Amino acid sequence: MMKKSSLSLFIAALILVASTAFAGKMATVDIPEKPEMYATAPAALTPQQCAQCHTGAFNGLKNAGGKHRFDCQGCHTVIHAYNPKKANYDEVMPKCASCHTDIHGPTAKDCASCHSNPHTPRKVAMTPRLAGACATCHAAEKAELVKFPSKHTNVSCDRCHTSHGYKPSCFMCHRPHYKDQPVEACAKCHSVHKPKMVTYQGTDWNQTCASCHGKIAEKLRKTASRHNKVACASCHKSKHGYIPQCTECHKAPHPKTILDRFPNCLGCHLDVHDLPSMK
Ligand code: HEC
Ligand code: HEC
Ligand code: HEC
Numbered sequence: 001m002m003k004k005s006s007l008s009l010f011i012a013a014l015i016l017v018a019s020t021a022f023a024g025k026m027a028t029v030d031i032p033e034k035p036e037m038y039a040t041a042p043a044a045l046t047p048q049q050c051a052q053c054h055t056g057a058f059n060g061l062k063n064a065g066g067k068h069r070f071d072c073q074g075c076h077t078v079i080h081a082y083n084p085k086k087a088n089y090d091e092v093m094p095k096c097a098s099c100h101t102d103i104h105g106p107t108a109k110d111c112a113s114c115h116s117n118p119h120t121p122r123k124v125a126m127t128p129r130l131a132g133a134c135a136t137c138h139a140a141e142k143a144e145l146v147k148f149p150s151k152h153t154n155v156s157c158d159r160c161h162t163s164h165g166y167k168p169s170c171f172m173c174h175r176p177h178y179k180d181q182p183v184e185a186c187a188k189c190h191s192v193h194k195p196k197m198v199t200y201q202g203t204d205w206n207q208t209c210a211s212c213h214g215k216i217a218e219k220l221r222k223t224a225s226r227h228n229k230v231a232c233a234s235c236h237k238s239k240h241g242y243i244p245q246c247t248e249c250h251k252a253p254h255p256k257t258i259l260d261r262f263p264n265c266l267g268c269h270l271d272v273h274d275l276p277s278m279k
């Protein structure tokens with residue numbers, strides 16, 4: 001059994017050993033210093049390096065970034081500074097206004113409500129916000145629809161333009177005038193924002209005319225008169241509903257004295273689509 005005095009001497013010696021050991025070492029582990037690692041400032045991360053973690057932003061820019069395909073940090077001058085305790089998200093995000101003016105005028109200052117993703121700036125989704133704003137930027141189309149009233153005037157822009165920039169086919173909503181009429185023909189007579197103002201060039205339209213004016217077409221086809229070789233659009237030229245003067249083609253068919261007395265050609269020739277024989 002150890003004496004009380006020799007026990008306290010033993011503890012004192014232990015404390016001495018321990019304290020001299022701590023005085024010589026600041027850490028309980030050994031990690032060598034590498035000051036050369038800190039000699040130069042780091043190079044800025046490239047977009048490829050950011051993309052190792054932020055694939056979404058990178059791929060957005062890669063596929064549909066357009067003119068926004070420059071350095072991430074061209075916009076993100078501050079990064080990794082968001083702190084939920086400070087609720088500073090909006091503060092650390094880039095601002096459109098630091099590089100752009102109110103490009104579309106004072107009624108479209110809320111950029112992000114249409115350009116919802118700055119990494120795909122030209123992708124503008126068809127939202128109620130956009131659908132209500134077409135005329136802000138396309139005043140001419142709106143004005144045309146109003147100036148030439150038709151049933152299209154009351155069709156909302158986004159019912160035809162279902163996504164921004166999309167131009168619909170007439171066949172999405174209409175059938176052709178006759179079977180096999182090609183869709184390319186429609187625009188040769190109809191301008192979509194004033195569809196009732198039908199105009200056309202050339203003469204090769206009998207089949208279309210016949211789809212509505214079947215009786216006249218049939219009469220003209222059967223007539224013995226040489227008008228059966230004349231196309232509808234040769235007489236009814238350029239504009240739907242145009243009625244020609246006979247003298248546009250027949251300069252001076254009879255002596256002036258007769259025509260002065262009987263100015264109405266059809267008074268004698270009766271039916272232009274089925275001229276009776278005058279012999
Ligand atoms: C033209 C400016 C611009 C460029 C270039 C840009 N960003 Fe952004 N970025 C923004 C804006 C503005 C926001 C804020 C969007 C919001 O408020 O939702 C944002 C948000 C972010 C966010 C947070 C929201 C999210 O989508 O997760 C990340 C991450 C991000 N950007 C990464 C990048 C990376 C990586 C690059 C480069 C590959 C990059 N950005 C290039 C403007 C830009
Ligand atoms: C090693 C992975 C990694 C790299 C590299 C990286 N980030 Fe981040 N970043 C994160 C993480 C994690 C968050 C927080 C979670 C989140 O928002 O996705 C974040 C958040 C962000 C945010 C939103 C929050 C904030 O505080 O800004 C932006 C913007 C951002 N990073 C941009 C960048 C840009 C630009 C680069 C390149 C210069 C980059 N990051 C490089 C991992 C990374
Ligand atoms: C750091 C500057 C910067 C910031 C911030 C910025 N942009 Fe841009 N943006 C540009 C530049 C530069 C162009 C190209 C301009 C040119 O070529 O005339 C551009 C072009 C665009 C384009 C046309 C893209 C194309 O490919 O034609 C849109 C749309 C756009 N920006 C919207 C925005 C919106 C919305 C924001 C805010 C969310 C924003 N930008 C933030 C610099 C910026």
Ligand code: HEC
Pocket residue numbers: 096100101102103104107108109110111112113114115122124129130133164165
């Ligand atoms: C009501 C919706 C809307 C709002 C709000 C809006 N934009 Fe746009 N912006 C568009 C549409 C749609 C386009 C055409 C996109 C395309 O080319 O298909 C466009 C195009 C652009 C272009 C390219 C212009 C060009 O002539 O090629 C820039 C730059 C732009 N917007 C910046 C902004 C900025 C900055 C703001 C905020 C001040 C903003 N936009 C607000 C819908 C909007």
Ligand code: HEC
Pocket residue numbers: 104108130131132133134135136137138157158161164165166167
């Ligand atoms: C903030 C302005 C803005 C708004 C709002 C806007 N557009 Fe546009 N739109 C543009 C710009 C800019 C272009 C590209 C012009 C170009 O490429 O010549 C464009 C292009 C188009 C095109 C294609 C033009 C072509 O010749 O190919 C159509 C169609 C169109 N817009 C319809 C609409 C409709 C419909 C709406 C409403 C739902 C709308 N836009 C709202 C600015 C706008």
Ligand code: HEC
Pocket residue numbers: 134135138141142145152155156157158159160161167168169170187192193
């Ligand atoms: C009944 C369907 C329809 C409606 C309604 C309609 N559009 Fe169009 N729009 C079209 C078609 C089809 C084209 C393509 C015309 C072409 O290529 O000749 C077009 C073309 C356009 C273009 C491209 C320029 C051009 O004239 O080719 C713009 C811009 C446009 N429309 C805007 C509008 C706006 C704004 C509205 C509403 C005020 C609207 N449209 C209503 C069908 C429609």
Ligand code: HEC
Pocket residue numbers: 149150151152155159160168169170171172173174186187190191192195196
């Ligand atoms: C999104 C559907 C839609 C598209 C696409 C569309 N229209 Fe229409 N159009 C209508 C509706 C709806 C009416 C009204 C029909 C009714 O009341 O019977 C109409 C009516 C018309 C009328 C008669 C106008 C009037 O006032 O009597 C013409 C002509 C017409 N469309 C031509 C066209 C042509 C040509 C195209 C292609 C360039 C086209 N439409 C594309 C929906 C459409």
Ligand code: HEC
Pocket residue numbers: 170171174175176177181182183185186187188189190196198200205208209240
């Ligand atoms: C040769 C000219 C011409 C061509 C080509 C043409 N149309 Fe028409 N369309 C007309 C005329 C004329 C009307 C009658 C206008 C009126 O009643 O004032 C009309 C009327 C319409 C109407 C109104 C409804 C009706 O039947 O009265 C629609 C819809 C229409 N066209 C769609 C089309 C489509 C779709 C095409 C393409 C496949 C097309 N049109 C090609 C001349 C043409």
Ligand code: HEC
Pocket residue numbers: 177205208209210211212213232233236240241242243
């Ligand atoms: C979709 C049906 C339709 C088509 C296709 C059509 N028309 Fe008509 N057309 C009408 C209707 C309906 C009227 C009478 C109402 C009106 O004046 O708009 C009419 C009236 C006319 C008139 C008489 C105008 C007046 O002042 O009395 C002429 C001439 C005419 N059409 C010629 C043509 C010719 C030529 C074509 C082919 C290029 C054609 N139409 C194609 C439906 C059509």
Ligand code: HEC
Pocket residue numbers: 224225226227230234235244245246247248249250265266269272275
């Ligand atoms: C677009 C030109 C054009 C118009 C307009 C026109 N015609 Fe003709 N007409 C002709 C042609 C072509 C012939 C055949 C001449 C030939 O073969 O030498 C013809 C022949 C005739 C003939 C000879 C009889 C026959 O059977 O060949 C008479 C009569 C005639 N037209 C009367 C009229 C009258 C009346 C009008 C007005 C109501 C009229 N035409 C309008 C082009 C036209």
Ligand code: HEC
Pocket residue numbers: 206209210213216217218220227230231232233234235236243244245246266272273
């Ligand atoms: C030789 C010239 C000529 C040709 C060819 C011709 N028309 Fe006419 N058409 C006229 C003239 C002139 C009138 C006016 C007659 C009147 O005042 O009674 C007219 C009147 C009409 C009318 C309105 C009056 C009515 O009778 O309903 C329609 C519709 C019409 N033409 C359709 C056609 C169609 C469809 C064709 C082709 C199948 C055609 N026309 C070929 C000269 C022509």
Ligand code: HEC
Pocket residue numbers: 246247250253254258259262263264265266267268269278279
């Ligand atoms: C008073 C009745 C009368 C009037 C009015 C009249 N015609 Fe005639 N027209 C005739 C008779 C009868 C013939 C047939 C006899 C002949 O061959 O000379 C004829 C023949 C024609 C011929 C055929 C000539 C040929 O060489 O084959 C043409 C073309 C013609 N008329 C056009 C017109 C035009 C255009 C008008 C109006 C400017 C018109 N006519 C007014 C009675 C008339």
